[in-house]
Amino acid sequence: MKIVPLISGKKVAVISPSASVHDLVSSLNTHHVGALVVSADGKKIDGIVSERDVVRAMPGKLDQLVDMHVRDLMTVDVIICKPDATVAELMTLMTERRIRHIPVVDEKGELLSIVSIGDVVKAHITELDDERRALREYVTH
Secondary structure (H helix, E strand, O other), rough: OOOHHHHOOOHHHHHHHHEEHHHHHHHHHHOOOOOOEEEEOOOOOOOEEEHHHHHHOOOOOOOOHHHHHHHHHEEOOOOOEOOOOOOHHHHHHHHHHOEEEEEOOOOOOOOEEEEEHHHHHHHHHHHHHHHHHHHHHHHHO
């Protein structure tokens, strides 16, 4: 199954690299997401920042955290995918790279959406349920 149905109509939350950590945490909470794409213009991906990045910055730097910016925490080597990627490909990639979010880009490399591990698991469960139903119908008819 391709990921196109997973991203259809799905907005991606972005944040500026110069935003404060306070703004980052507020945005994660407001959007009810675990990661934001870092982008100055909403098209070009500058990085990705997650809840994990905030937590990892805390030990030994808790007093400095309020003065930090998204650019200080973000991952710059972002794993991306195209809309024609499959759920199976993303499951493998997320497992191997130990990541939970993958931005989706068009042929020009511009941001289209983002796929989370939750999206991928839900789609995989749907695929398994569809297969199970089809097999049950095949066997009973």
